[in-house]
Amino acid sequence: MGTTKTDVFSEEINEMSVVFKALGHPARIAIIQFLRKHESCICGDIVNELPLAQATISQHLKELKNAGIIQGSISGTAVCYCLNLEKLKEIESFLNGLSYERDTSCC
Numbered sequence: 716m717g718t719t720k721t722d723v724f725s726e727e728i729n730e731m732s733v734v735f736k737a738l739g740h741p742a743r744i745a746i747i748q749f750l751r752k753h754e755s756c757i758c759g760d761i762v763n764e765l766p767l768a769q770a771t772i773s774q775h776l777k778e779l780k781n782a783g784i785i786q787g788s789i790s791g792t793a794v795c796y797c798l799n800l801e802k803l804k805e806i807e808s809f810l811n812g813l814s815y816e817r818d819t820s821c822c
Contacts, residue, residue, distance in 0.1 A: 730783075731809050734802070737782035742767060742775050747798065750785060755797040 721729050737743060742765060749764050750756060758776065762769045776796060779785045783802045787794045 727809070731806070734782050734784065734806055737778045737784060740775065740778075742771070743779055746772070746775055746779060747784065750796060750798050755795045757793045757795055759793070761796075 721732075724732075738747075745765055746761055749761055753760070758769070758772060761776070762772050765772060767775075776785065776787070780787055780796075783799055784806075785796050786799045787796045789795075
């Protein structure tokens with residue numbers, strides 16, 4: 716198996732790659748939408764909302780947290796999650812940087 720050669724790309728590109736990979740699953744998008752509606756929540760709240768097992772939800776939360784999209788804090792035996800607004804601003808800025816006025820003569 717060949718190497719991915721991620722070292723030839725900028726830190727920003729590599730970071731956004733991780734973010735978009737984390738966003739590449741519908742359950743994770745649903746989790747983000749749920750968190751957007753609530754200031755914070757406990758994993759059990761998400762489990763009650765989505766038709767997935769608790770272990771599956773936990774894995775998706777881990778991926779979102781590793782990508783920096785969400786943050787978590789431990790309160791006793793519960794973990795409360797919320798959106799990382801700074802990371803969301805970075806994502807928005809990156810996507811805005813991709814927009815351009817398209818030449819209508821192009822395919």
